[in-house]
């Protein structure tokens with residue numbers, strides 16, 4: 690049995706639960722329970738506040754955890770990371786009041802900065818040779834300048850609309866974060882084997898999310914051009930159509946290249962392009 694800690698309720702919760710489910714692990718979750726046992730994998734899920742997850746994994750209360758790198762690095766435990774998970778991407782940024790002149794980080798010398806991330810910000814400022822007074826506050830950091838508590842802030846930014854609403858301007862990216870899988874450094878051999886099974890499944894789920902299955906018809910004359918656009922995993926599958934001079938081509942395409950590739954496929958004569966989601970992709 691292995692114990693995985695995830696955020697009880699917040700921005701990481703839903704994606705953490707879907708990732709576990711997409712790994713083929715079934716469980717009943719309810720918002721008021723503290724833990725759940727999976728029915729088809731030796732896994733127990735603990736629901737915790739995200740800030741508590743790195744410490745619990747470090748101490749072995751939980752074997753594994755899903756947490757943002759921002760929280761992990763702030764807790765001083767980056768060495769627990771075993772696998773990036775590709776969701777909850779965000780950045781920690783410095784912001785100053787919009788009217789304020791700002792040329793570079795050096796302008797923050799001696800200033801008061803409010804943040805919930807004193808460790809990460811302290812390291813960043815030290816790296817730029819800047820000394821500032823950091824005021825650690827746990828929430829509503831963005832209102833600090835307007836109430837006279839600070840000259841600048843350092844906080845998580847996603848859209849920037851919260852900053853705008855508080856009359857602030859983003860000036861530096863201090864740290865980029867995403868959700869990661871973390872693990873205790875001294876797992877038993879049995880737990881280590883379960884971790885590896887989980888990692889194998891998570892990687893298959895992530896690869897599948899990044900790729901699409903594509904099926905199309907093309908004239909035989911365009912086949913070389915189509916093959917060059919769709920190299921696939923090994924090479925595309927090509928089968929003849931009942932209609933003379935035409936083939937059906939099946940392959941896998943990276944989601945990032947998808948629109949670009951389909952435009953080019955149409956340009957070389959491909960027709961009837963179908964795109965399907967992939968559930969799992971085993972390398």
Ligand code: ATP
Pocket residue numbers: 696697698699700701737738739740756757758759760777778779845846847848866867868
């Ligand atoms: P808790 O009650 O568990 O302490 P919290 O309020 O500290 O929750 P959330 O706001 O739920 O935390 O954010 C959890 C994590 O999600 C953050 O630490 C960060 O890694 C990530 N995150 C935060 N804001 C965003 C965002 N706007 N977009 C994507 N990810 C985000």
Ligand code: ZN
Pocket residue numbers: 738739740
């Ligand atoms: Zn938190």
